[in-house]
Amino acid sequence: TQVCSLPDGAAGKALREMAGPQRIAITDQFWFELLKVQLPGVEQIGFFEAHYARPAELDGLVHDAYFLQLVATNEHSGNFRTFLRFWARLLHYYRTSPRDARPCGAAAVLSLSLLCRCLLKHFTGTFSTPELIFQLEQAPYEAVPEGERQAGAEHALSVSYCGRRVSAKLSAAGSGGTGAACPALAAAPWCLEPLCSLFPEDARGLRDVERCALRAPAAGETFAAADVAERVVEIETQEVVACPCAVPAARGSVLRGVFREVADFLVSSSFGAESGASPSLLMDSDADPGEGQPAPRNLSMAPHTLQLQAVLLEILLALCAV
Numbered sequence: 671t672q673v674c675s676l677p678d679g680a681a682g683k684a685l686r687e688m689a690g691p692q693r694i695a696i697t698d699q700f701w702f703e704l705l706k707v708q709l710p711g712v713e714q715i716g717f718f719e720a721h722y723a724r725p726a727e728l729d730g731l732v733h734d735a736y737f738l739q740l741v742a743t744n745e746h747s748g749n750f751r752t753f754l755r756f757w758a759r760l761l762h763y764y765r766t767s768p769r770d771a772r773p774c775g776a777a778a779v780l781s782l783s784l785l786c787r788c789l790l791k792h793f794t795g796t797f798s799t800p801e802l803i804f805q806l807e808q809a810p811y812e813a814v815p816e817g818e819r820q821a822g823a824e825h826a827l828s829v830s831y832c833g834r835r836v837s838a839k840l841s842a843a844g845s846g847g848t849g850a851a852c853p854a855l856a857a858a859p860w861c862l863e864p865l866c867s868l869f870p871e872d873a874r875g876l877r878d879v880e881r882c883a884l885r886a887p888a889a890g891e892t893f894a895a896a897d898v899a900e901r902v903v904e905i906e907t908q909e910v911v912a913c914p915c916a917v918p919a920a921r922g923s924v925l926r927g928v929f930r931e932v933a934d935f936l937v938s939s940s941f942g943a944e945s946g947a948s949p950s951l952l953m954d955s956d957a958d959p960g961e962g963q964p965a966p967r968n969l970s971m972a973p974h975t976l977q978l979q980a981v982l983l984e985i986l987l988a989l990c991a992v
């Protein structure tokens with residue numbers, strides 16, 4: 671018999687819409703519809719035991735219902751990146767809010783965390799590291815509007831990274847149709863070095879041409895930065911995205927934000943930990959302790975907290991694989 675099933679009704683519709691091609695901004699009220707998401711049976715005794723006995727079942731359902739569509743649209747919608755931002759914020763407010771002011775119940779945060787785990791697992795299993803970081807950090811890609819193309823753009827390569835774009839001149843000698851005939855394309859740093867000036871904190875990853883990749887969105891291809899000379903000519907592209915094999919160092923990095931919030935939740939919700947919004951069943955209030963008084967500690971843990979910790983540990987392991 672089937673252990674797991676996916677939400678239907680309004681919650682199921684919202685998840686399918688998230689996987690669609692329409693870009694949904696983080697400020698859109700749509701994301702609050704996800705607070706209604708609840709996996710059938712998630713609150714029942716034995717749900718997690720059955721799930722971990724047959725984890726591939728939920729993975730398969732999520733893969734067919736959401737991932738296949740999301741993986742085809744995310745480059746242009748960026749909705750999975752936005753979902754990760756929303757989920758990290760939800761986890762933060764669920765952790766830090768008083769019990770009677772939390773944004774959702776345990777069933778919703780557990781369900782969304784399980785779905786997040788499944789989707790992250792499929793993304794990490796599908797893409798190489800540079801492609802994965804592009805999908806989670808840089809999508810959606812914004813093409814250069816036709817009206818903004820500068821004169822002589824046909825002799826330049828547009829290179830973007832984290833929303834910033836630089837233009838690097840191509841050699842007029844490139845008319846021969848091969849990389850060797852285009853001296854300006856002789857080495858990858860030619861197109862990546864301007865980005866190093868804009869993002870000095872990421873310069874090490876951008877200069878690592880053996881591991882850094884370039885994505886040509888118009889052609890749907892990703893290739894090693896070391897091969898830029900040949901590949902730019904072969905696929906006749908004028909726009910590429912730099913995809914270093916490293917997570918952006920900026921504080922606004924989605925992956926860094928998710929990692930930070932997961933780690934904070936695991937630490938602050940553990941047994942014996944100090945927490946201003948402790949999930950302990952023995953606490954009578956979430957008020958801060960008075961001056962000179964010891965901070966409240968988690969003296970017991972609700973079952974759903976342990977279940978959520980298990981899911982977050984799986985997400986943490988998936989992120990460590992990036």
